[in-house]
Amino acid sequence: MPVPYKIPVHVLHFLLLLLLLPAQASFAEPPARVVSINLCSDQLLLMLARPGQIASVSRLALEPNSSYMASEAGRYPVNDAKLEQLLLLEPDLILAEGFTSPSFVRLLKHFGLRVEIVPNSFDLRGIRRNIRLVATLLSNQSQGEALISEMDLRIQRVADHLPAARSKAVFYQPRGYTSGLDTLQDTALNHAGWRNLSKELGVNGYGNIELESLLVAAPDQLFSSAYAPGTHSVAQHRLSHPALNRITGDRPMIEIPYRYWICGGPMIADAIEILADSHPVTP
Amino acid sequence: MDTRGPLLLNLTLGFVLTGLFLFSLFVGSNPVPVLQALMDSINRDPSVISLILTEVRLPRALIALITGATLGVCGAAMQGLLRNPLASPGLIGSASGAALGSVIVLYTGWSAVFWLALPFGGMFGSLLATLLVYLLAGRDSGSTTLILAGVAINTLALSLISLLLNLAPSPYAVKEMVLWMLGSIAHGSMQDFWVMLPGTLLGWFLLTGTGRALDALTLGEDTATTMGINLPRLRWRIFLATAFAVGSAVSVTGAIGFVGLVVPHLLRPLVGFQPGRLLTASAMGGAILLLAADIAVRLFPAGTEIKVGVLTSLVGAPFFLHLILKSRRWQP
Amino acid sequence: MRLVGKDLHQHLGGQPILKGVSIELREGEMLGLIGPNGAGKTTLLRLIAGILTPPREKLLANGEPLADLSQSERGRKIAYLTQEGTAHWPISVGRIVALGRLPHLGTWQKPGEKDDHVIQRVLNQTGLSGLTDRSFPTLSGGEKARVLLARALTIEPEILLADEPVAALDPSHQLEMMDLLKMHCRQGGSVVVVLHDLRLASHYCDRLQLLLDGKTLATGDPKRVLTPGNLEQAYGIRIRENNTSVAEAFAMTWELGNSRQPDSEA
Numbered sequence: 001m002p003v004p005y006k007i008p009v010h011v012l013h014f015l016l017l018l019l020l021l022p023a024q025a026s027f028a029e030p031p032a033r034v035v036s037i038n039l040c041s042d043q044l045l046l047m048l049a050r051p052g053q054i055a056s057v058s059r060l061a062l063e064p065n066s067s068y069m070a071s072e073a074g075r076y077p078v079n080d081a082k083l084e085q086l087l088l089l090e091p092d093l094i095l096a097e098g099f100t101s102p103s104f105v106r107l108l109k110h111f112g113l114r115v116e117i118v119p120n121s122f123d124l125r126g127i128r129r130n131i132r133l134v135a136t137l138l139s140n141q142s143q144g145e146a147l148i149s150e151m152d153l154r155i156q157r158v159a160d161h162l163p164a165a166r167s168k169a170v171f172y173q174p175r176g177y178t179s180g181l182d183t184l185q186d187t188a189l190n191h192a193g194w195r196n197l198s199k200e201l202g203v204n205g206y207g208n209i210e211l212e213s214l215l216v217a218a219p220d221q222l223f224s225s226a227y228a229p230g231t232h233s234v235a236q237h238r239l240s241h242p243a244l245n246r247i248t249g250d251r252p253m254i255e256i257p258y259r260y261w262i263c264g265g266p267m268i269a270d271a272i273e274i275l276a277d278s279h280p281v282t283p
Numbered sequence: 284m285d286t287r288g289p290l291l292l293n294l295t296l297g298f299v300l301t302g303l304f305l306f307s308l309f310v311g312s313n314p315v316p317v318l319q320a321l322m323d324s325i326n327r328d329p330s331v332i333s334l335i336l337t338e339v340r341l342p343r344a345l346i347a348l349i350t351g352a353t354l355g356v357c358g359a360a361m362q363g364l365l366r367n368p369l370a371s372p373g374l375i376g377s378a379s380g381a382a383l384g385s386v387i388v389l390y391t392g393w394s395a396v397f398w399l400a401l402p403f404g405g406m407f408g409s410l411l412a413t414l415l416v417y418l419l420a421g422r423d424s425g426s427t428t429l430i431l432a433g434v435a436i437n438t439l440a441l442s443l444i445s446l447l448l449n450l451a452p453s454p455y456a457v458k459e460m461v462l463w464m465l466g467s468i469a470h471g472s473m474q475d476f477w478v479m480l481p482g483t484l485l486g487w488f489l490l491t492g493t494g495r496a497l498d499a500l501t502l503g504e505d506t507a508t509t510m511g512i513n514l515p516r517l518r519w520r521i522f523l524a525t526a527f528a529v530g531s532a533v534s535v536t537g538a539i540g541f542v543g544l545v546v547p548h549l550l551r552p553l554v555g556f557q558p559g560r561l562l563t564a565s566a567m568g569g570a571i572l573l574l575a576a577d578i579a580v581r582l583f584p585a586g587t588e589i590k591v592g593v594l595t596s597l598v599g600a601p602f603f604l605h606l607i608l609k610s611r612r613w614q615p
Numbered sequence: 616m617r618l619v620g621k622d623l624h625q626h627l628g629g630q631p632i633l634k635g636v637s638i639e640l641r642e643g644e645m646l647g648l649i650g651p652n653g654a655g656k657t658t659l660l661r662l663i664a665g666i667l668t669p670p671r672e673k674l675l676a677n678g679e680p681l682a683d684l685s686q687s688e689r690g691r692k693i694a695y696l697t698q699e700g701t702a703h704w705p706i707s708v709g710r711i712v713a714l715g716r717l718p719h720l721g722t723w724q725k726p727g728e729k730d731d732h733v734i735q736r737v738l739n740q741t742g743l744s745g746l747t748d749r750s751f752p753t754l755s756g757g758e759k760a761r762v763l764l765a766r767a768l769t770i771e772p773e774i775l776l777a778d779e780p781v782a783a784l785d786p787s788h789q790l791e792m793m794d795l796l797k798m799h800c801r802q803g804g805s806v807v808v809v810l811h812d813l814r815l816a817s818h819y820c821d822r823l824q825l826l827l828d829g830k831t832l833a834t835g836d837p838k839r840v841l842t843p844g845n846l847e848q849a850y851g852i853r854i855r856e857n858n859t860s861v862a863e864a865f866a867m868t869w870e871l872g873n874s875r876q877p878d879s880e881a
Contacts, residue, residue, distance in 0.1 A: 174455050175455065175458070176470075208588070210312040210313075211339055211470055212311045212312045212313045212315075212335055212339055213312055213313055215331055215334055215335050215339065216313045216331055216335070218331050226455075227453075227454045227455070228452060228453055228454050231390075231392070231451070231452040231453035231454075231456075232389055232390050232391070232392040232394070232395055232451075232452075232453055233389070233390060233451070233453040233455040233456045233459055234389065234455075234459050234462060235453075235455040235458075235459065236453060236455060237389070237395075238470050238472075240474075241338070241470065241472045241474075242338055242472055242473060242474060243334055243335075243338035243339055243472070246329065246334055246338065247331065247334060366703035366704075492722045492723070495717055495720070495722060498714055498717065499714060499717055500703075501702050501703050501704055501706060501711075501714070502700065502701075502702060502703075502711075502714065502763075502766065503697060503700065503701065503703070505661070505664075505666050505695065505697050506695060506697055506700065508664075508665065508666050508686075509664045509665060509666065509689075509690060509693065509694065509695035510690045510714075510717055510718050510770075511685075511686045511687030511688075511689065511690030511691070511717070511718045512686075512690075513686055551704070555706060555707055555710055556704040556705050556706045556707075556750070557704070557706060557710055558704065
């Protein structure tokens, strides 16, 4: 018998989803097909998921400069956070982050998908909260607690060996950006025994710092964490301004890979260890 | 007969220029005791204030000086050569071509391998774009043809810049479109200054001694030829000079708009409309305009990132319109 | 300077413009180039002026190839007054006239006393002394023409080439202009002038050369060039009344009135 017209596959899936809606409303079972659509939720999902729980991670999770869990991410299908793609994945949980556009989250919910937001975190408290949140969502609380205690242990080890005097540091990014109060960089600098001059200069969050103001503040050490190392632009070129080198007594700017702190996670301990190892050696 | 007029003008311009240059060393986001800083740097005392003076404010002032002078003098030379008050590095493609050449060299990383690659890229792009506009418009072109050819090449160069910045591997590239289109001299270092210096000096050197020929060109190409002016050589000399100077300057600052158009136009009546005398005056005038604009930019509250080219274009665009209206009136 | 051009040919845009024209100019002579539009008069002037380059051996000055002169040397010896010449910037009269000294100055050489003297003399002779501060665009057509001629005279050239210098002028300005050219000849220079006004040509020129279609139709004394036959062939015109002689037809029947006579002849 000839078919009068073909129904597109995704429409079928959509109809199927509508049928499944009531069943999904009860959260008794741990989610079996979890999809993350942002880099930061990717990290926690990859760290905390039980075998077989991950249906897909975002494409950025594969990028080794940005993603701490890049090699693990390679084992899973990637998504581009597109609606059709997500519907086809048939997830029973979608993880998004604080920066995900609210209208997109509303759209996903409109199609009956369960979306949980992993809030942005700027300090260790936020990181611990997020780990527990994702661990709970994935029903893997024990793994979450293990991550937290390992992170805390490493940070405590750093704290035990800090030099007595706190040296002055500035986190300086291309285009003159710096990290002040309520940033992961500030948190890491503090735990690694540095004074964050940007915070002392009143920078709140991520802000601009004038070159002259930076020089007047006279930091002992500059840290940077530029995206895409090895590429070229005027902004990156400006980081080699001779004045920046001379103000720190010819101590070169130290580059911290940004995968440690682009997202809040236990990998902040790596950044803290590098920062702690960077203290000027006092004779 | 009337040599005292331009001498007085040049002295005045020189005086204002020196004043602005010194003044620009005093203006910045932080109060710096400049004399103390000067003493420190002379005594090789690596104090913060001497660092600010010698590594932040001095290079910035020097870059403004060299770039402004280059744009001014090249605008004057172009206008004299083409006998057209609308010819200027910004309008006939020299600047946007230079920006394109620099963008190609910088974002591919060639300039990191060889430091002169950046000004070379600027020079090559500038020469290519200028020649294209010149060939498109034809020799004795009217203003309309010249502007149309300039618009075409500028648009092409800008779209290529935009394309390249979008394709560039660096995530910061896309946001630097404005820098190349409007120009900025903030955060320039002595390194940048040394990068742009050889090409600009070479360009200026090529322009010296062309004043007489430009004067003769006032009477038209045929008459100038019969007065002993070698026109093809003069044309090449000015095109190359512009490419060297504008190419080098733009490779560091981006295409700072309208300086080359406005400055010769403002100063022309003061030198009795004589193209040859306009060269030196325009060099100083361009430097004055850019230094002043850069000082004004620094007076905006900290954190605002107004580019110096935004100011020069704000001043320049109305002038451009004024010139178009004027040329419409004279050439029906 | 004695100028001899032999069998000159010139193509422009693939079209033959001159097809073997010879020309001779003696010292102190005023030679009128006449002929219909497109006959090749301007092209001939541009060859002599050095804007176009003829074969080296075909254009001789005092027996030597003109091409052997450097461009600036040539600029000091031969001045060229273009058709519809203009100034592209609103420069003052004094500065335009002073431009005539450029071929005499080195790149960095400032005009000296002699240059100032020449400029002053030419300004007086051309009656422009009172206009030196006026800007070019504010002048009348007649004044503009005189300023551009003054610029050429300031070169103190041995040969002055003038392409239709009176085409746009009223009768009195035409006479003034021709008088000035004549004065240049009296001072020892020579002039080649392209004219369409046959009356002025026959009155002022020592010799005429009639060009037609890139060739010389006739040359010599004006009376022998302006024959009814030549006029018919070159221009397609004829003298109206059969009993009028050529001499009568092209006689100058007016002159400058008392009010327009030059104050002084230097």
